[in-house]
Amino acid sequence: MKKLILIAVAMLLAVSLPEFVSAQKYSSLDKSPADIAYFRPGGRNSQPVAKVIYSRPQKKGRKMIGAKEPFGKIWRVGANESAEIKFYRDVTFGDKSIKAGTYTLYAIPNEDKWTVIINSKIDTWGAYSYDQSKDVARVDVNVEKPSKEIEAFSIAFDGDGAGNGKMYMAWENYQVAVPIK
Template sequence: MRKSILSIVVFAVALVSSNNAFAQDFKDLDKSPMDAATYPASYRVSDKLAKVIYSRPQLKGRDLEKLAPKGKVWRTGANEAVEITFYKDVTFGGKPVKAGTYTLFTIPGDSEWTVILSTAKNVWGAYFYNESEDVVRVKGEVSKGKKNLEAFTMAFDGKDNDAKLYMGWGNLVVSVPVKG
């Protein structure tokens, strides 16, 4: 009887200890949290044209041009490079693109940005960007935003299957037409 009680106690201690050993350690919110935008934006519409997943760096008093240098390939946000999914064939910036998931990079410029869709997957930043993986390069129109955005933001707007992808940060807005 003593052996079975001892066995039960040992088993109970081992069980409690094993739960603590596998307890999840949840981290704080990322400094550049991940976000997503879809078109259409309504969650009630299941027939989407596009979805973009990106991280949102913040200016925090820094100069936009230092964070997204002109003339250099930029990951377009923070952390992992942006992933954009088209659920049907589209024209992106006037060029045909097949349905699928792509990585989106940009090259900032003064009056326009080059927006690149790439076949690269699971990419951290733009450190390993390879031009040979480009699917298309299009021009993004640069304009001045109505308000100053502290955090980098991406959004879609449009009507029916005629939309625009907007990328905004500071008082800068870059837009690319997307048609389904």
């Protein structure tokens, strides 16, 4: 009898398990997919200096910087969750000393310069709970025009093997570069 009950339970599980698994809900692809940019000055296998986790909104025919993301207003740098930057060691970001750690990355875009902000309040969505009193550094950088229009907001690094480089942020016809040492 015990064997019969075990066989019945096993058959019931075998029939219902596929239904349970297929009933799971998975979200569709985000309209502003998440991405990661690493600063590894010595190449792919070297120790990182910095890492940025951010979402990549796309222009899709719209005017973004100066319109949807207004000039002179705090911006989360990307979309969705506020971008986070992790420094694996103490660095100079622009002309400001930053201790190793994880921070939120914001910007105030303007037509000719952006103020790039490192803030200690992490795990935030958007810039809705931005708290200026938590700013660790503010760095003003001049706007450059990229060689071609950038459809999806992008962050990239370049640098030398000594750990000196730049963090680039670009979207549409706007590009800024923050020196990192």
